[in-house]
Amino acid sequence: xxxxxxxxxxxxxxxxxxxxxxxxxxxxxxxxxxxxxxxxxxxxxxxxxxxxxxxxxxxxxxxxxxxxxxxxxxxxxxxxxxxxxxxxxxxxxxxxxxxxxxxxxxxxxxxxxxxxxxxxxxxxxxxxxxxxxxxxxxxxxxxxxxxxxxxxxxxxxxxxxxxxxxxxxxxxxxxxxxxxxxxxxxxxxxxxxxxxxxxxxxxxxxxxxxxxxxxxxxxxxxxxxxxxxxxxxxxxxxxxxxxxxxxxxxxxxxxxxxxxxxxxxxxxxxxxxxxxxxxxxxxxxx
Amino acid sequence: xxxxxxxxxxxxxxxxxxxxxxxxxxxxxxxxxxxxxxxxxxxxxxxxxxxxxxxxxxxxxxxxxxxxxxxxxxxxxxxxxxxxxxxxxxxxxxxxxxxxxxxxxxxxxxxxxxxxxxxxxxxxxxxxxxxxxxxxxxxxxxxxxxxxxxxxxxxxxxxxxxxxxxxxxxxxxxxxxxxxxxxxxxxxxxxxxxxxxxxxxxxxxxxxxxxxxxxxxxxxxxxxxxxxxxxxxxxxxxxxxxxxxxxxxxxxxxxxxxxxxxxxxxxxxxxxxxxxxxxxxxxxxx
Numbered sequence: 221x222x223x224x225x226x227x228x229x230x231x232x233x234x235x236x237x238x239x240x241x242x243x244x245x246x247x248x249x250x251x252x253x254x255x256x257x258x259x260x261x262x263x264x265x266x267x268x269x270x271x272x273x274x275x276x277x278x279x280x281x282x283x284x285x286x287x288x289x290x291x292x293x294x295x296x297x298x299x300x301x302x303x304x305x306x307x308x309x310x311x312x313x314x315x316x317x318x319x320x321x322x323x324x325x326x327x328x329x330x331x332x333x334x335x336x337x338x339x340x341x342x343x344x345x346x347x348x349x350x351x352x353x354x355x356x357x358x359x360x361x362x363x364x365x366x367x368x369x370x371x372x373x374x375x376x377x378x379x380x381x382x383x384x385x386x387x388x389x390x391x392x393x394x395x396x397x398x399x400x401x402x403x404x405x406x407x408x409x410x411x412x413x414x415x416x417x418x419x420x421x422x423x424x425x426x427x428x429x430x431x432x433x434x435x436x437x438x439x440x441x442x443x444x445x446x447x448x449x450x451x452x453x454x455x456x457x458x459x460x461x462x463x464x465x466x467x468x469x470x471x472x473x474x475x476x477x478x479x480x481x482x483x484x485x486x487x488x489x490x491x492x493x494x495x496x497x498x499x500x501x502x503x504x505x506x
Numbered sequence: 507x508x509x510x511x512x513x514x515x516x517x518x519x520x521x522x523x524x525x526x527x528x529x530x531x532x533x534x535x536x537x538x539x540x541x542x543x544x545x546x547x548x549x550x551x552x553x554x555x556x557x558x559x560x561x562x563x564x565x566x567x568x569x570x571x572x573x574x575x576x577x578x579x580x581x582x583x584x585x586x587x588x589x590x591x592x593x594x595x596x597x598x599x600x601x602x603x604x605x606x607x608x609x610x611x612x613x614x615x616x617x618x619x620x621x622x623x624x625x626x627x628x629x630x631x632x633x634x635x636x637x638x639x640x641x642x643x644x645x646x647x648x649x650x651x652x653x654x655x656x657x658x659x660x661x662x663x664x665x666x667x668x669x670x671x672x673x674x675x676x677x678x679x680x681x682x683x684x685x686x687x688x689x690x691x692x693x694x695x696x697x698x699x700x701x702x703x704x705x706x707x708x709x710x711x712x713x714x715x716x717x718x719x720x721x722x723x724x725x726x727x728x729x730x731x732x733x734x735x736x737x738x739x740x741x742x743x744x745x746x747x748x749x750x751x752x753x754x755x756x757x758x759x760x761x762x763x764x765x766x767x768x769x770x771x772x773x774x775x776x777x778x779x780x781x782x783x784x785x786x787x788x789x790x791x792x
Contacts, residue, residue: 243648245657245681248664253652301619306611325592329615330660333587336619337651340626344644350636357643358630362529365623366539371531374616378534395531 221274223497226267229280233266234258236289240342244334252323252331253338257296259314261447264498265404266292268426271494272408272419286346287356287407290339294364295400297335300328302373308452315447336364348411356407363399372396384459390428397434398427414488422484422495429477429502435460436470436505471505478503507560509783512553515566519552520544522575526628530620538609538617539624543582545600547733550784551690552578554712557780558694558705572632573642573693576625580650581686583621586614588659594738601733622650634697642693649689658682670745676714683720684713700774708770708781715763715788721746722756722791757791764789 237257244250266288273284303310303318304325311321320328343357362368372395379392402423409419438453439462453460461470481499489495523543530536552574559570589596589604590611597607606614629643648654658681665678688709695705723732724739725748739746747756767785775781 241652244652245654245677246652246660246664249652249657249660297619301615304612304615306615326590326663327660329587329590329592330656332619333622334652334656336622337647337656340643340647341651344640344647350640353640354630354636354643357626357640361623361626361630365627366527366530366532366535366620368531370616370620370623371535374532374535374613377612378532 221271221278221280221491221493223267223271223494223501226271226274226280226494229270229285230263230266232282232285233263233289233292236286236342237293240338248323248327249330249334252319252327253335255322256300256313256319256331257293257335259316261314263292264430264502265295265400268401268423268495268498269404269408271498272405272422272488273412275489275491275493275495276408276412276414281411283346283348284408284411286342286348287411288404290343290346290360291400291404291407293335293339293342294360294369297332297339298364298369298373300332300335304328307373307377310449310452312448352410355410359403359406363403368395368399372399380458386464389459389461389464393428393431394424397431398424401427401430409488418484418488422481422488425477425481425484426499426502429474429481429499432461432470432474432477433502433505435462436467436474438462439467440505474503474505507557507564507566507777507779509553509557509780509787512557512560512566512780515556515571516549516552518568518571519549519575519578522572522628523579526624534609534613535616535620538605538613539621541608542586542599542605542617543579543621545602547600549578550716550788551581551686554687554709554781554784555690555694557784558691558708558774559698561775561777561779561781562694562698562700567697569632569634570694570697572628572634573697574690576629576632576646577686577690577693579621579625579628580646580655583618583625584650584655584659586618586621590614593659593663596735596738598734638696641696645689645692649685654681654685658685666744672750675745675747675750679714679717680710683717684710687713687716695774704770704774708767708774711763711767711770712785712788715760715767715785718747718756718760718763719788719791721748722753722760724748725753726791760789760791 241250269288270280270284274280299313300319302308303313304320310318312318319331372392375392376396402420405419405423406416409416461473465473478499485495527536555574556566556570560566585599586605588594589599590606596604598604605617658678661678662682688706691705691709692702695702724736727736747759771781
């Protein structure tokens with residue numbers, strides 16, 4: 221399947237989210253959750269899940285779309301909380317005011333809390349058999365919780381004013397960014413009833429590649445193309461791939477990860493479909 | 507079973523929590539999560555779940571203790587976030603500094619996020635058959651999310667500077683406090699394989715009773731006995747049962763809910779056991 225076709229299914233991700241929002245018992249909370257979720261962004265995580273599922277099965281089904289929705293809700297909550305004044309203190313996100321600037325801090329904290337919690341409602345209601353569903357709940361929660369994304373954000377903040385070794389930097393990236401990419405690939409493989417070891421490996425390479433790309437864009441992109449504050453890493457003296465290896469060195473590292481990702485994908489499927497196109501999209505930083 | 511005996515099982519709630527904490531990938535995050543969870547408090551929600559389960563089955567089993575742990579983790583996260591400067595701005599909780607005073611705001615936000623997320627890891631790993639476990643995941647997430655507790659906290663904050671009608675006040679309490687009590691009772695009944703309609707009703711009455719008691723204690727208790735700032739509702743002109751009905755009126759309302767709770771419990775079980783003792787504990791505000 222072509223990435224263009226996979227992308228047409230993103231509207232269903234928004235539809236499942238909006239359907240869940242019908243139950244929200246506070247108008248302001250609903251408004252704030254929808255503000256951030258519907259701002260869009262690249263939707264790279266749900267796209268990756270759906271693309272790999274399509275490449276492995278030849279189709280896109282509701283069960284995959286539902287898991288992709290839960291994953292994007294978790295990602296959106298993490299952006300809202302990361303942007304808070306007490307955290308990265310970012311005023312812009314996805315080309316618009318960040319949630320706490322548009323609303324206020326309390327609302328942003330609660331909108332994040334609710335997106336995180338409701339992701340598990342969406343997942344629990346998905347049309348997947350109970351045993352696999354429980355496995356996905358456990359994996360998504362492990363991915364996002366104190367052994368994954370939240371730990372990565374905590375260590376990222378603690379590392380801001382010190383010089384991190386490459387090893388420390390990679391550990392943070394693996395938890396903060398990599399784990400959600402791994403979940404996207406693993407969930408696709410599990411839903412498609414395929415071995416998930418290679419899928420995990422694919423997710424790991426793509427997670428690192430995506431993070432290096434992010435570090436590169438922070439110094440090369442414009443606010444208009446990125447939709448968020450640029451040059452922030454340098455301003456906060458944050459350890460990044462660019463700071464560790466220089467711009468050209470970081471581009472080289474990106475190339476290596478992309479190569480590994482392509483080789484891993486080739487072992488998973490002969491299809492040069494949507495997942496391949498996503499890899500090529502991450503590859504382009506100019 | 508006597509409440510004293512049920513209470514001996516609370517150490518297992520802490521043991522399950524600490525076992526989950528072994529996987530935490532950030533030392534500071536772990537420290538902060540444990541600081542708030544192990545501060546104790548009344549543990550009324552897990553006690554209620556375990557007591558009702560014991561009264562319905564004559565025993566306490568690991569599956570009930572695991573669900574009780576997940577529930578208390580969700581409750582603890584909500585306290586950490588509610589205490590934040592942008593929310594209720596409370597410096598004390600459970601007789602010690604609130605999380606953001608002991609650590610900092612970013613750490614407190616992340617500790618709350620991780621407790622909420624990890625609660626679903628604990629639940630997903632619990633020794634319960636998959637179909638019931640998925641039901642519990644859905645109910646716990648619905649209880650805590652945008653259709654429940656988070657919505658209640660949002661509306662509670664919006665209501666702080668205006669005079670709420672009794673109906674609005676009750677709606678907020680139902681979401682913010684009541685829903686977790688309902689979950690405790692319903693989960694106990696479902697785990698015991700009993701009809702959960704009466705359990706739901708019991709939880710509703712106990713949730714309202716507990717909230718009225720809280721409103722009363724805010725004006726009558728001392729800091730030492732409560733472990734948190736007192737007189738706060740009056741200072742922020744918050745709508746409370748005491749403000750709506752006066753102190754004596756609120757005590758009367760509490761009595762009514764306690765009476766309803768006792769009658770509902772009597773329909774569920776002949777046992778005058780631990781659950782009965784919990785009701786009597788909530789009844790006493792002096």
